[in-house]
Amino acid sequence: MxxxxxxxxxxxxxxxxxxxxxxxxxxxxxxxxxxxxxxxxxxxxxxxxxxxxxxxxxxxxxxxxxxxxxxxxxxxxxxxxxxxxxxxxxxxxxxxxxxxxxxxxxxxxxxxxxxxxxxxxxxxxxxxxxxxxxxxxxxxxxxxxxxxxxxxxxxxxxxxxxxxxxxxxxxxxxxxxxxxxxxxxxxxxxxxxxxxxxxxxxxxxxxxxxxxxxxxxxxxxxxxxxxxxxxxxxIADELLPVITTSRAEAAQYDVAVDVVLVGFAAVGALLPEAASRFDVELATIGGGLTRFGDTPVARFRLGVRGQRADAALAWIAERGAHVTHTLCGLRNVAA
Missing domain, CATH: 3.40.50.300 (P-loop containing nucleotide triphosphate hydrolases)
Incomplete structure (x- = not known):
């Protein structure tokens, strides 16, 4: 037009x-x-x-x-x-x-x-x-x-x-x-x-x-x-919730990732299901929720503990979550 x-x-x-x-x-x-x-x-x-x-x-x-x-x-x-x-x-x-x-x-x-x-x-x-x-x-x-x-x-x-x-x-x-x-x-x-x-x-x-x-x-x-x-x-950085997690807080986990979840199903159920399915701990340590029109959208920093952490994150990504940044081995990095 x-x-x-x-x-x-x-x-x-x-x-x-x-x-x-x-x-x-x-x-x-x-x-x-x-x-x-x-x-x-x-x-x-x-x-x-x-x-x-x-x-x-x-x-x-x-x-x-x-x-x-x-x-x-x-x-x-x-x-x-x-x-x-x-x-x-x-x-x-x-x-x-x-x-x-x-x-x-x-x-x-x-x-x-x-x-x-x-x-x-x-x-x-x-x-x-x-x-x-x-x-x-x-x-x-x-x-x-x-x-x-x-x-x-x-x-x-x-x-x-x-x-x-x-x-x-x-x-x-x-x-x-x-x-x-x-x-x-x-x-x-x-x-x-x-x-x-x-x-x-x-x-x-x-x-x-x-x-x-x-x-x-x-x-x-x-x-x-x-x-x-x-x-x-x-644009995403301007519009999504801000993440202010400290490096020291993230370092308490095996892996820390930033994820974007779009839609009711992703925001409401994807993370709890991944934690249960792969027997891992998924803790929200930063970010928040917002809406784009009628669509809920979340940007979280997740702290992950467990032997199958990588598999859980891969499963989340396969189902539409956007894993935008990964920080691995943080326990071994000075804060």
Whole structure:
């Protein structure tokens, strides 16, 4: 659906030296996907979002929707292409009601009143704010305001929805509701959703695929769950629970390994079954549990004791666990 092909973008900096916001960025976002671009402040996420939304022209490279190079369009064709894109703008018109804000894009297109009311009603139901239709933005919480901004971006039924830092300035309790709306936009309306965020929790909550942007360059990308067991994955390291086990603690065991377990069966039953089957002790000495969407995921450091420790770990790996790092013979290593 969306292809970003070697896009570079720079801006004038101090003393005339250019600031390179994007450096040969390439992404492939499938139709109907919820794709996350994560990175620290200044990584280039907002510039990328503006280029994909056709609000900025890249210096080099191309942005394509369904194979059409949008960066080469001008005039009417460019305006038509932009109509395919809904951009979540958190700034609402303060003098207009919630319903009035959502209806604004339809009014600009000349959509008649009955169809406007029907579309607005559908969108307010989607975001869970039907009862707030007559309220002003100032009467809403920050999270509710952001949900209204999403509804407004969806008013014209765009094929692509862009949300740059959709939970910025929204507390953790309300952020989940904002992300649920984005997920519903994809599931119920078929929109392709591109989210940029500095918050790894956003990616864990809703994204199928992810790219890590650093200093204007994509340093890693791919299917989110597929990256979790990849040795050396920067994205996995950012998103999985942190392991802080000391070397001295690990040295108390015959073998210490880091494992990633994905899914209910793996997280709930795999380790106890391995311990029983191979008559070994499997102790969790670091890491923790999290969720990626509805999928539970664990990253543990395991301390293993027993003569069949290697066989137990091999059996775990054969059943889908990712053994990402192994430390053997720790009792013989100085802490």
């Amino acid at each position: 969306i292809t970003v092909d070697n896009v570079s973008k720079s801006f004038p900096g101090r003393a005339g030296a250019p600031v390179h916001a994007l450096r040969e960025v390439s992404l492939d976002v499938g139709a109907g996907a919820l794709y996350g671009v994560v990175g620290a402040e200044g990584a280039g996420k907002s510039t990328l979002a503006r280029c994909v939304a056709l609000q900025e022209r890249p210096d080099r490279g191309a942005v394509r929707y369904d194979g059409i190079n949008l960066t080469a369009l001008e005039g009417r064709k460019l305006r038509e292409a932009r109509s395919q894109v809904g951009v979540v703008d958190p700034k609402l018109r303060p003098e207009r009601t919630v319903a009035g804000n959502v209806a604004a894009p339809l009014e600009r297109l000349g959509v008649d009143a009955p169809r406007r009311r029907q579309r607005v009603g559908t969108l307010l139901d989607l975001i869970g704010l039907s009862r707030a239709a007559a309220q002003l933005p100032a009467e809403l919480t920050p999270g509710q305001q952001r949900r209204v901004a999403v509804a407004r971006a969806l008013a014209t039924a765009p094929a692509v929805l862009l949300a740059d830092d959709p939970t910025g300035g929204v507390d953790a309790e309300e952020s989940g509701a904002v992300l649920s709306v984005l997920d519903r936009a994809r599931a119920e309306f078929g929109a392709t959703v591109l989210v940029t965020t500095p918050d790894p929790a956003v990616v864990r909550r809703v994204c199928d695929d992810v790219a890590l942007l650093e200093r204007g360059s994509v340093v890693e990308s791919g299917n989110l769950l597929g990256l979790l067991g990849k040795h050396g994955s920067r």
